[in-house]
Amino acid sequence: MVNSDEFSNRLKEIFDYYDLSASSFADKIDVGRASISHILSGRNKPSLDFVMKVVSTFEEVELYWLLNGKGSFPPTGRKDDDEMGNKTEYKSESKEKITEKLASIDKEINKSSSTAKRINKVIIFYSDGSFESYENYPKN
Known part of the structure; x- marks a missing residue:
């Protein structure tokens, strides 16, 4: 019981x-x-x-x-640990930095893609259930 x-x-x-x-x-x-x-x-x-x-x-x-109550919690190895056993740290970044990074990724995709695909939308989901959506960048 x-x-x-x-x-x-x-x-x-x-x-x-x-x-x-x-x-x-x-x-x-x-x-x-x-x-x-x-x-x-x-x-x-x-x-x-x-x-x-x-x-x-x-x-x-x-x-x-x-x-x-037998066993352990939290477990010793978490799923978000990297291969070396270090916890992955997620840093909160400003929307401007995220937009800059996404624009950079978009440029790289355009360079390597013969069809010149563009990123239309990126959604970031957070562990608390919230999310942020970024659309149509960079705006030319």
């Missing part, structure tokens, strides 16, 4: 690791926000469906660790 207090603590570890609030976590795994509140308070125990949604949404969360 799952210990509610320990399970709640493991959920909080997941929140911290992915930098999520309880409500954003609920939205991400597609459950009601009240369900998270009830599990965290110990009022309800997690259902199998709830546990499976957590494990399938967050690939780094191991089922055995989530249920029993």
Whole structure:
């Protein structure tokens, strides 16, 4: 049987690791926000469906660790680690710098392409679910 207090603590570890609030976590795994509140308070125990949604949404969360606390979280090697085991750092860049880089890429594509293809649109998706769209650059 799952210990509610320990399970709640493991959920909080997941929140911290992915930098999520309880409500954003609920939205991400597609459950009601009240369900998270009830599990965290110990009022309800997690259902199998709830546990499976957590494990399938967050690939780094191991089922055995989530249920029993045995194993490790976060895992030692992350998917975004490079081949040498170093974490990949993503730097926030200004729109101007991104636009300049995209224009440079567009020029390189035009040089190497016999059909003179042009980039029409670039969309950048962020881990928090937001995105930015860049269209029709460079504007000539």
